[in-house]
Amino acid sequence: MASAIRPRPVQLFSSPCLAATSATRTFTSFARSSPVATTAAAKSASPSVAPLRSRLRSLALQWTARASRRASSTSSTGTVTPISHPIIGKWFLFSSSLVFGIVVVGGITRLTESGLSITEWNLIRGMAWPSTKEAWDEEFNKYQQSPEYKLLNHNITIDEFKNIFYWEWFHRNLGRTIGMVFLLPAIFFTFTRPSAARVANALGSSTANPLVASRWMSPGVTKAAWACCVLVGFQGALGWYMVKSGLENDIMELNHATPRVSQYRLAAHLGSAFVIYVISLWNGFEVLRTWSNVVKNNGVNADRVAMSKVSADVLAKCRSVAKGSHWVAGLVFLTALSGAFVAGLDAGLVYNTWPMMGDRFVPPAQELFRSIHKTSINGNAVMDPIDLTEKVTLKSLFENQRWKNIFENPVTVQTDHRLLAYTTFAGITTLWLKARRLPLPRPVHIAAHGVLGVALAQVTLGITTLLYFVPIELAAAHQGGSLALLTSALWLMHKIKHAVPK
Numbered sequence: 001m002a003s004a005i006r007p008r009p010v011q012l013f014s015s016p017c018l019a020a021t022s023a024t025r026t027f028t029s030f031a032r033s034s035p036v037a038t039t040a041a042a043k044s045a046s047p048s049v050a051p052l053r054s055r056l057r058s059l060a061l062q063w064t065a066r067a068s069r070r071a072s073s074t075s076s077t078g079t080v081t082p083i084s085h086p087i088i089g090k091w092f093l094f095s096s097s098l099v100f101g102i103v104v105v106g107g108i109t110r111l112t113e114s115g116l117s118i119t120e121w122n123l124i125r126g127m128a129w130p131s132t133k134e135a136w137d138e139e140f141n142k143y144q145q146s147p148e149y150k151l152l153n154h155n156i157t158i159d160e161f162k163n164i165f166y167w168e169w170f171h172r173n174l175g176r177t178i179g180m181v182f183l184l185p186a187i188f189f190t191f192t193r194p195s196a197a198r199v200a201n202a203l204g205s206s207t208a209n210p211l212v213a214s215r216w217m218s219p220g221v222t223k224a225a226w227a228c229c230v231l232v233g234f235q236g237a238l239g240w241y242m243v244k245s246g247l248e249n250d251i252m253e254l255n256h257a258t259p260r261v262s263q264y265r266l267a268a269h270l271g272s273a274f275v276i277y278v279i280s281l282w283n284g285f286e287v288l289r290t291w292s293n294v295v296k297n298n299g300v301n302a303d304r305v306a307m308s309k310v311s312a313d314v315l316a317k318c319r320s321v322a323k324g325s326h327w328v329a330g331l332v333f334l335t336a337l338s339g340a341f342v343a344g345l346d347a348g349l350v351y352n353t354w355p356m357m358g359d360r361f362v363p364p365a366q367e368l369f370r371s372i373h374k375t376s377i378n379g380n381a382v383m384d385p386i387d388l389t390e391k392v393t394l395k396s397l398f399e400n401q402r403w404k405n406i407f408e409n410p411v412t413v414q415t416d417h418r419l420l421a422y423t424t425f426a427g428i429t430t431l432w433l434k435a436r437r438l439p440l441p442r443p444v445h446i447a448a449h450g451v452l453g454v455a456l457a458q459v460t461l462g463i464t465t466l467l468y469f470v471p472i473e474l475a476a477a478h479q480g481g482s483l484a485l486l487t488s489a490l491w492l493m494h495k496i497k498h499a500v501p502k
């Protein structure tokens with residue numbers, strides 16, 4: 001019996017999105033290791049077997065027979081393309097929702113000026129909430145050595161200190177939790193295989209070969225999961241590197257210095273959180289979509305089928321919208337990074353007017369590119385006074401590191417953020433207008449409306465945050481809004497990718 005149904009290796013899917021994550025595994029090896037095959041061979045079922053087991057057994061027999069039929073009718077190249085189990089997609093989406101949460105909590109931590117309240121980094125010991133008076137005194141004593149206490153908070157009471165301590169402690173513990181939420185399942189899903197019963201259950205009545213679902217994760221998704229684990233570890237280290245920059249005492253030497261973390265490190269920390277979010281969210285979308293195409297719809301992608309009827313020139317326009325969606329996501333990412341510089345330099349506290357900055361749309365070059373007197377290690381350049389008679393040329397930007405204004409002058413940083421935000425918004429509107437006129441599938445149109453709606457909300461939030469001098473609620477919502485916008489841009493990218501053939 002076993003030899004009669006032994007199939008030859010079979011190429012099952014040739015979709016480009018699957019090809020990217022292709023791996024080789026022959027059905028024969030699956031049959032050898034899978035309980036499905038052994039079940040098929042074991043014909044003498046005990047009368048005491050429970051109804052569920054016999055149902056699973058009959059399902060297993062059906063798969064084996066189906067796979068065998070396919071194998072005998074396919075010209076084989078010896079490879080199959082495994083896909084990831086949908087539970088992986090859900091895990092990625094859940095993890096990305098936690099990353100979204102920590103970005104907002106991180107924003108609140110910064111806005112409540114809590115980020116420098118814990119002056120040490122201890123992975124294990126730092127998890128505990130100080131519970132005794134002695135423990136609190138110790139933490140408070142350490143805080144009293146920091147420049148933030150000396151320059152800004154020397155009147156703080158222990159109760160007020162507990163308040164700011166809470167946000168930083170919560171932020172760090174949420175980071176630890178996210179680390180575990182990525183790492184523990186990654187270990188489990190890499191080193192175990194789903195049981196035949198689970199594969200049977202997941203495939204249901206699909207005609208897909210069970211071999212494609214014989215692993216939890218496809219090789220490409222395994223790499224993405226481990227990349228997230230490594231990046232979360234790196235993110236923790238980067239977070240501490242950022243906090244350390246706010247504890248350096250050299251800031252005390254600057255006139256009118258404000259103790260805060262380096263805006264460069266803040267931007268790197270925020271950017272790295274966005275990268276983790278993007279990898280996790282994208283893989284979540286892709287895993288669920290691939291599963292749905294291959295298993296639920298038995299290899300039929302309805303959106304692609306609809307698109308196959310359009311003419312070549314319309315298809316070319318659709319492809320250009322698909323390309324545009326990549327640009328839009330990139331622009332959102334860049335605008336968000338520039339926002340981190342605004343936040344890091346408290347640049348939302350200058351020019352609190354809109355659309356004008358003072359009486360101009362953009363401040364004069366002499367104000368945007370002031371000559372730099374001295375740079376500090378913490379990214380706070382000391383600038384010469386503004387000289388409106390001075391001529392600022394392109395060449396002069398490279399003298400005395402004047403270009404550093406782009407990252408260290410609050411006026412320039414805010415101007416950059418505004419201009420990037422307008423560009424992003426213009427890009428999104430153009431894409432929406434283009435998509436509207438094309439016969440793209442409905443889910444793509446819905447996604448395009450979604451991006452435009454979220455962009456409008458985000459720009460409005462940015463403007464109100466500025467006009468009201470950066471209140472915590474608005475600024476935190478604006479920070480969350482940037483991730484919501486990135487989410488909608490990725491959703492559009494994902495929808496178009498699966499609708500428009502390359």
Ligand code: HEM
Binds near residue numbers: 111460485
């Ligand atoms: C595509 C649109 C936009 C995106 C994606 C975006 C993104 C961001 C991000 C990620 C931050 C950093 C938040 C933080 O680290 O706490 C930020 C800060 C800020 N943005 Fe935007 N922004 C956009 C549009 C605007 C606009 C149009 C304005 C005003 C004209 C604006 C004003 C601000 C201000 C004032 C801050 C500093 C808030 C703070 O100190 O927490 N943004 N933005």
